Amino acid sequence: MSGTATTTARQDAPGTAAQEPLLRAERVSRNYGGRQVLRDVSLALQRNHVLAVLGPNGAGKSTLFRILLLIEEADSGRVLLDGRQVGPQDSDARRRIAGVFQRPWLFRGTVRANVAYGLRARSMSRNAVRDAVAPVLEALGLAQFADRSIDSLSGGEAQRVALARALVLRPDVLLLDEPTANLDVTAQRRFREDLEHLVRAHARAAIVVTHDAAEAFALADHVAVLEAGSITQSATPAELVAAPATSFIAAFTGAELLLDGVVDASEAGGLVRVRLAGGATLSGRIAEGYGQPATGARVHVAYRPEDITLGPADEDAPTSAVNRLPVIVHSIVPTGGLVRVRLLGGAPFTAVLTRGSADALGVATGISLTAYLKATALRVFPA
């Protein structure tokens, strides 16, 4: 365990070594029988940070999880812990990392025995194990279950035991694979709140692998998006929402709705005119990181319902940088203090407005209105 001691010393020293991320993946690739599951994946986990790896099912998240947990070898690329290359053979490094699997398998026996498992694997004395396990059982609300068999636990309790089993190790890096996927919605919210606090209290840094953008945003300081085996964007949650790098991320970050279209003409200032599948023509901004698309190129257009403003029919557009669309109200969905309005006009749009402005406009099914949408609020992605 001398490695840990020198690490701590190095970390305390200001400057050079403190800049090195705690855990880093460098161009990691992995194939299964000719199918490339991970392609040149690079990411960095800073100390005291929670990093989310966000991606849909089948993106390679679980494979990346196992490689970062050092229980599976990458075909190429490196994993570095404190700047030192590590792998499944490095038992010292493996003991600084702990993982909670998507579907945790609790070992037959009591809750206490499960939580003690990793400490026993580290040949810790019986007394030391008991002293280490007790506060973690307490922190996770498992103290009253301690001597119960795992067969008597509910799904939520089992998930807590799985988390406790990893937290008790006080890992430098805690890896969580879909930590709330097995829970119902209320249990999910509670567990997520606990998770944020517990992870930061017991681990030096954590990586959460998830398909759930809400979970990633709730827990993480930084989000790396994994699409079809590649990292397509690595940014803070705010940056991801403000400037999604792909149409997929735009859709994934929830609030944005997507339309299909074809480039009609290029305009000045990174803008482009797009003819939507429904016939309407809109000006939009090319998403960051992409060049000017050719005329006729297929694109996706993303917008947020809250960026659409509504006015009376036949009103003039305030400036040319604002798209103006004659629309007809198709349906109205009240959601608390806000009203979601489905609009038809060249393409189906959704707008969100307050109940007050809806009343002022006299919004009702079948009436004609004008919809405004700033060109800069429309994001155009190559299809």
Next chain:
Amino acid sequence: MDVFIESLREAGRLLLSGDAYVWQILLLSLQVSGAGVLLGLIFGLPVGIAVGLLRFPGRGLAIALIHTGFALPPVVVGLFVYMVFSRAGPAGHLELLFTPTSMVIAQALLAAPYVAGISMAAVQAVPPDVRLQARGLGASRARALLTHLAEARLGLFAAVVAGFGAVISEVGAVMMVGGNIAGETRVMTTAIVLETRRGNFATALAFGLVLLTLAFVVNALLTRAQQARVRAGVHRPFA
């Protein structure tokens, strides 16, 4: 009907009164079959675990052979062991024919496929993810493997019980290689054959009762092992 009731009463008396002839045979049976299963475990358990956990060329054939072993006729095993230990056989000089040792060896050959087959199924019933999760908590490969086996322990226990159940009730092999010599190689099954021929139904029935009781206990334990696995599965999303 009287013969049944009379014999049953007499059988109970023989068992409870500690009749020397009955108890000597009962103990030898347990010793021979116990040792046979133990020897069968030494060979069958590693094979079953290896075939269950590893992927290698010829694995399908290995599984087929193990399952064939389930149907191994005891008299054929008896013939084989008899030939090996007969005066002209390769191990004839050891003079083990008609001794409990040769009976143990024959029963071990019969028990090993059961032990291998059931332990193979037991370790396969535990998802390989268990070893990964153990490794993810810092366990070494060896400890992760032990954890996997510990998860399969009820199934492994079932393998032992099933092996014992198979050999304790077997008559063909022990008859051939043991010779059914009173006080030396006579076990419950061979005694039943002999005492029935002699018309000593009560003595035969006493052994029959013991065998039935053992069969009941063995099956109760097997059922319990299976049910426990099902019960655990309910609370395990991955089971």
